[in-house]
Amino acid sequence: MSNDPLVPSNPDDFEKLIALLCQQSGYTVTMPPANTKGYDIELKNGVQCIAVQVKNHKAKCSIAQVQKFQEYLDLPIAARFSSGWFICANGFSQSALTHVETERPNNLCLGTYHNGTVVWNYPKSHEAEAAIAAATMSAAIDVQRPLKYIGVFTCKGGVGKTTVAAHLAGAFALMGHDVILVDLDPDKNLRKLFLQDPTDEDGDASLYVPPKMKGQEGATITVLNHDQWNEDHYKDTKIVICDCSPVLTENPRNLVEKFNYCIIPTTLNPLGIAKHADVITRTFKHIRQLSVDAEMFAIINSYDVSKDAEKRNGVLLDHLQRHIDLYAATDSKCQLIHPDAAKIRYSVALLYWGYHIIEGSKPQLAFRETAGRSYPRTDFLQLAEYLENHTDIDKLRDIEHVIFQPRE
Numbered sequence: 001m002s003n004d005p006l007v008p009s010n011p012d013d014f015e016k017l018i019a020l021l022c023q024q025s026g027y028t029v030t031m032p033p034a035n036t037k038g039y040d041i042e043l044k045n046g047v048q049c050i051a052v053q054v055k056n057h058k059a060k061c062s063i064a065q066v067q068k069f070q071e072y073l074d075l076p077i078a079a080r081f082s083s084g085w086f087i088c089a090n091g092f093s094q095s096a097l098t099h100v101e102t103e104r105p106n107n108l109c110l111g112t113y114h115n116g117t118v119v120w121n122y123p124k125s126h127e128a129e130a131a132i133a134a135a136t137m138s139a140a141i142d143v144q145r146p147l148k149y150i151g152v153f154t155c156k157g158g159v160g161k162t163t164v165a166a167h168l169a170g171a172f173a174l175m176g177h178d179v180i181l182v183d184l185d186p187d188k189n190l191r192k193l194f195l196q197d198p199t200d201e202d203g204d205a206s207l208y209v210p211p212k213m214k215g216q217e218g219a220t221i222t223v224l225n226h227d228q229w230n231e232d233h234y235k236d237t238k239i240v241i242c243d244c245s246p247v248l249t250e251n252p253r254n255l256v257e258k259f260n261y262c263i264i265p266t267t268l269n270p271l272g273i274a275k276h277a278d279v280i281t282r283t284f285k286h287i288r289q290l291s292v293d294a295e296m297f298a299i300i301n302s303y304d305v306s307k308d309a310e311k312r313n314g315v316l317l318d319h320l321q322r323h324i325d326l327y328a329a330t331d332s333k334c335q336l337i338h339p340d341a342a343k344i345r346y347s348v349a350l351l352y353w354g355y356h357i358i359e360g361s362k363p364q365l366a367f368r369e370t371a372g373r374s375y376p377r378t379d380f381l382q383l384a385e386y387l388e389n390h391t392d393i394d395k396l397r398d399i400e401h402v403i404f405q406p407r408e
């Protein structure tokens with residue numbers, strides 16, 4: 001939400017306010033049907049037809065969000081729009097502005113609502129800039145939507161919480177969902193991994209994930225700190241994934257209470273397994289104390305799929321399964337996902353994920369293909385699919401999507 005007291009905090013009201021300003025500037029305003037994707041307001045003025053996207057987030061709008069809107073404008077379904085305006089309440093990240101200033105798209109304008117006016121950030125001398133009296137909106141409308149919280153938590157450090165949180169977000173983004181990643185770990189690794197400008201620690205941490213099939217919309221991953229996350233300001237978001245601190249008490253209680261699902265990554269290594277199974281049941285207990293309804297899923301990370309490991313893995317898995325089954329007898333919402341259904345394989349791509357920070361290149365996921373395949377991508381899509389099939393998360397599915405890519 002903007003610091004401007006005249007900005008309504010309800011997204012619908014903010015949208016109406018911008019619509020009114022545009023109307024007062026001489027545009028004919030059409031509000032699209034509810035749940036229209038890609039834009040919020042349609043403007044007409046002579047031959048001009050403009051798609052307007054409106055955001056009243058507390059954080060600055062990210063490069064990923066701008067890229068997503070740009071890609072929407074290039075889709076055949078957006079062909080009638082001569083240009084697109086992205087208007088927000090709290091400005092754009094430096095990366096987003098650098099992005100448009102370097103690419104110089106001629107069909108895109110970025111503006112910030114301030115004190116009754118839209119101030120254009122790009123291009124600077126936009127003709128539509130005009131001082132318009134502020135309109136105040138009343139009647140807050142409560143937006144009901146199926147927002148789902150997924151916590152990635154375990155009491156044990158270094159078993160892949162951050163890796164799983166980021167790439168599960170990547171899998172949902174590939175499926176067309178905008179995802180918010182809330183970084184609860186005091187180390188702020190997730191933030192660092194998605195930072196657009198490594199020299200600006202508080203800057204834009206986001207990623208635009210292009211669509212996998214032509215003609216579809218891409219999606220965004222946005223990393224926020226706990227205090228930047230506000231349900232009411234991200235009305236397009238249906239999935240929030242929290243990368244937790246391994247110290248339960250360091251995670252804000254009010255957020256853990258909201259977890260619909262909790263993913264508990266674990267490795268299947270012989271040395272730690274007896275102790276480790278105990279870590280998982282302790283984790284179940286911790287989460288249950290705070291969230292009565294959360295469904296909890298332990299998933300094997302760094303799984304060794306080689307033939308050599310098959311027998312050992314079987315023995316270790318039986319041991320772990322017995323331990324978890326014993327616990328699940330008292331809490332049926334806790335389970336171990338069998339690796340045949342979903343697992344995260346050990347991969348060099350995941351081991352070296354984060355190299356871009358050292359190299360100084362842009363954020364990326366470990367979904368790059370090697371010889372036409374990406375095991376991390378397949379594994380995380382499979383985990384997302386497992387969640388869709390075993391929870392009510394599939395209610396999110398309101399767009400056509402293909403989970404598995406055809407092999408080339």
Ligand SMILES: Nc1ncnc2c1ncn2[C@@H]1O[C@H](COP(=O)(O)OP(=O)(O)OP(=O)(O)O)[C@@H](O)[C@H]1O
Pocket residue numbers: 156157158159160161162163164185246301302303344345346347348350351352353
């Ligand atoms: N499937 C995998 N294959 C190979 N390496 C992996 C895999 N998953 C995680 N790693 C590596 O393991 C290390 C620890 O992972 P990560 O940082 O995600 O764990 P964490 O649980 O978030 O740790 P912390 O408790 O410190 O927050 C990282 O170096 C990561 O690259």
Ligand SMILES: [Mg+2]
Pocket residue numbers: 161162163185189243
């Ligand atoms: Mg971590």
